[in-house]
Amino acid sequence: MMLSGKRILLIISGGIAAYKSLDLIRRLRERGAAVRPVMTAGAQQFVTPLAVGALAADHVFTEIFSREDEQDVGHIRLARDCDLVLVAPATADLMAKMANGLADDLASTVLLATDRPVLVAPAMNPVMWSAAATRRNVEQLKADGIRFIGPAAGEMAESGEAGVGRMAEPLDIVASVERLLDNGPKPLAGRTAIVTSGPTHEPIDPVRYIANRSSGRQGHAIAAALAALGADVTLVSGPVTIPDPAGVTTIHVERAEEMRDAVISRLPADIAVMVAAVADWRVAAASGQKIKKQPGEAPPPLMLTENPDILKTVGHHGQRPRLVVGFAAETQSVEENGRAKLTRKGADMIVANDVSPETGIMGGTRNRVKIIARDGVSDWPDMGKDEVAEKLALLIAEKLKATGGKA
Numbered sequence: 001m002m003l004s005g006k007r008i009l010l011i012i013s014g015g016i017a018a019y020k021s022l023d024l025i026r027r028l029r030e031r032g033a034a035v036r037p038v039m040t041a042g043a044q045q046f047v048t049p050l051a052v053g054a055l056a057a058d059h060v061f062t063e064i065f066s067r068e069d070e071q072d073v074g075h076i077r078l079a080r081d082c083d084l085v086l087v088a089p090a091t092a093d094l095m096a097k098m099a100n101g102l103a104d105d106l107a108s109t110v111l112l113a114t115d116r117p118v119l120v121a122p123a124m125n126p127v128m129w130s131a132a133a134t135r136r137n138v139e140q141l142k143a144d145g146i147r148f149i150g151p152a153a154g155e156m157a158e159s160g161e162a163g164v165g166r167m168a169e170p171l172d173i174v175a176s177v178e179r180l181l182d183n184g185p186k187p188l189a190g191r192t193a194i195v196t197s198g199p200t201h202e203p204i205d206p207v208r209y210i211a212n213r214s215s216g217r218q219g220h221a222i223a224a225a226l227a228a229l230g231a232d233v234t235l236v237s238g239p240v241t242i243p244d245p246a247g248v249t250t251i252h253v254e255r256a257e258e259m260r261d262a263v264i265s266r267l268p269a270d271i272a273v274m275v276a277a278v279a280d281w282r283v284a285a286a287s288g289q290k291i292k293k294q295p296g297e298a299p300p301p302l303m304l305t306e307n308p309d310i311l312k313t314v315g316h317h318g319q320r321p322r323l324v325v326g327f328a329a330e331t332q333s334v335e336e337n338g339r340a341k342l343t344r345k346g347a348d349m350i351v352a353n354d355v356s357p358e359t360g361i362m363g364g365t366r367n368r369v370k371i372i373a374r375d376g377v378s379d380w381p382d383m384g385k386d387e388v389a390e391k392l393a394l395l396i397a398e399k400l401k402a403t404g405g406k407a
């Protein structure tokens, strides 16, 4: 797990976005991090220490002058016994204190006393975010080495006002934490990788399209995992609702032909992992105008034509990457079909999974795969898509090393 063994001191200050901190705690712990919460008095107006403590499975620290808390840990140890201090949400007020070195409660004292990296996820009304004082404080904090994630643009929970000020989504904060704490080995440093992910949308007319249920979760996770091992990654993504992974160059496309062009434009590369659920067919002659429903008339026939096979194109390309990995989403004869695909598509490895509806894999967060390589097959147990991605990235690094040299 990306954050296993990492200790995060999470400071929650008072804003409506504090409700998102509950999910943030879950997400951090899912990845193996230990989360120790500190709450300001304001934060406790929005979420209860009981909920925060239950999710964190730790004591919630709230008071600077609490004999119990001080005996237990002490604010200096609280500030130092962690790998990262995360402030989420960070109010304008807490940032102002930080920028000026004020320490009049536990949160601000810990922030002044820490020698650990500090990551701040601001959340406030857009007018407060753009206020001259906040601008000055943010500049000062950046100059002091404080890192920021967000805020994002969007509607405010309480006022419905739109603008920049929303706290970054928990998963984006987690990605940022992972990047900051990332000090693991980099076996893919100096390597380039292309990953495809998500579905493609094949237009029928300007408003209708043919699509599939791919969420992009597995492909995006693989792009992030390769980047975490030091690779220079380009992700070519079809239309998805999940955010672009951090630390990766993402190219957004809609149609299979666009996806192919984007992939080819990034060659040469050392690694290609084609995860996208590319539509096999597109509408032969998509209409430039919306097709009208005519009363009494039969529905229009849809003539389909074959899409380019991107994996096959890459697998047989003059600038073929040294390691070409494909996926095989099957509902039957998973291994057999995977093996056939290996040869036909010119891949070195096929990650095969059973996407029968009862497995819940397509669109879900877990996966159970078989790795079909030229030298044999291995069965991986059921695990999260992030974990599949990490294991696959490590396997790719191993295989590249085994084949030696640079592509």
Ligand code: C5P
Pocket: 196, 256, 274, 275, 276, 277, 278, 279, 280, 307, 308, 309, 310, 311, 312, 325, 326, 327, 328, 329, 341
């Ligand atoms: O033939 P099938 O669609 O099952 O093959 C799946 C593998 O091929 C996946 O790696 C997928 O990304 C890739 N593929 C592709 N272009 C297509 C169809 C599939 O790259 N048109």
